[in-house]
Amino acid sequence: xxxxxxxxxxxxxxxxxxxxxxxxxxxxxxxxxxxxxxxxxxxxxxxxxxxxxxxxxxxxxxxxxxxxxxxxxxxxxxxxxxxxxxxxxxxxxxxxxxxxxxxxxxxxxxxxxxxxxxxxxxxxxxxxxxxxxxxxxxxxxxxxxxxxxxxxxxxxxxxxxxxxxxxxxxxxxxxxxxxxxxx
Numbered sequence: 001x002x003x004x005x006x007x008x009x010x011x012x013x014x015x016x017x018x019x020x021x022x023x024x025x026x027x028x029x030x031x032x033x034x035x036x037x038x039x040x041x042x043x044x045x046x047x048x049x050x051x052x053x054x055x056x057x058x059x060x061x062x063x064x065x066x067x068x069x070x071x072x073x074x075x076x077x078x079x080x081x082x083x084x085x086x087x088x089x090x091x092x093x094x095x096x097x098x099x100x101x102x103x104x105x106x107x108x109x110x111x112x113x114x115x116x117x118x119x120x121x122x123x124x125x126x127x128x129x130x131x132x133x134x135x136x137x138x139x140x141x142x143x144x145x146x147x148x149x150x151x152x153x154x155x156x157x158x159x160x161x162x163x164x165x166x167x168x169x170x171x172x173x174x175x176x177x178x179x180x181x182x183x
Contacts, residue, residue, distance in 0.1 A: 005077050011132040018136065019078030021125050025143070026069040026080045027090035028118055032062035035095040039110075045102030058150070065143055072139055093117050105161045108154050115151040119144060 005015045036059035043052055070080045081090050088095075093114040098106035122144040129137050 002077050004075055008076070008133055013129065013132050015076055016078075018129065018133070019073050019076050021121075021128075022069050022073045022076070022136065023078065023080050024091040025118070025121070025125075025140070026066050026073065027087045028093065028114075028121075029062040029066035029069065031087050031091070031093075031095055032114070033059045033066065035097070036062065038097055039101060039107060042097065042101035047102050047104045047107055050104050051107055061146060065146075068139060068143075072136060075135070091118075091121070105158065108158050108161070112151070112154055112158070115147055115154065119147050119151060122147065 008015050008018070036055045040052060040055040040059070043055070073080050081087060094110075095114065096110050098110045100106050122140050125140050126137060126144070129140075
């Protein structure tokens with residue numbers, strides 16, 4: 001037991017439980033990076049124009065988050081999941097590849113539930129460590145802020161899609177304008 005884990009246990013935290021939760025977040029972010037890369041690889045039509053940069057950003061952010069989480073797990077004397085087959089079980093969400101990767105709405109609809117799930121899990125974790133582990137609290141607060149902002153953007157894009165859809169399908173000009181405003 002290192003000094004960090006001893007201090008946290010004196011403050012009433014179960015370090016094994018904490019590292020398990022942080023490892024779950026690590027697994028989630030590794031899976032997000034893989035999912036975003038896989039979807040980006042399949043993009044076509046309007047989604048290629050509208051979501052290629054966003055998916056690259058999502059994958060990069062997820063890789064950076066997983067590296068920070070792995071560092072924190074290591075700081076606490078734990079290890080992260082190394083077997084890729086175990087990733088889905090550590091943070092169970094549905095990383096489904098949309099059937100139509102030309103449809104931006106299908107991609108956004110596949111991503112939204114996972115974002116909501118990790119936001120809820122981050123908030124629950126923060127409730128557990130608040131006032132007892134400032135380092136983990138700070139790390140997860142930063143990740144929560146990024147994901148909350150990403151979900152707000154996603155929901156705005158979904159709403160824009162609903163408002164601009166006509167019988168010929170989505171009006172991609174509105175999507176493109178929204179994407180450019182964000183940059």
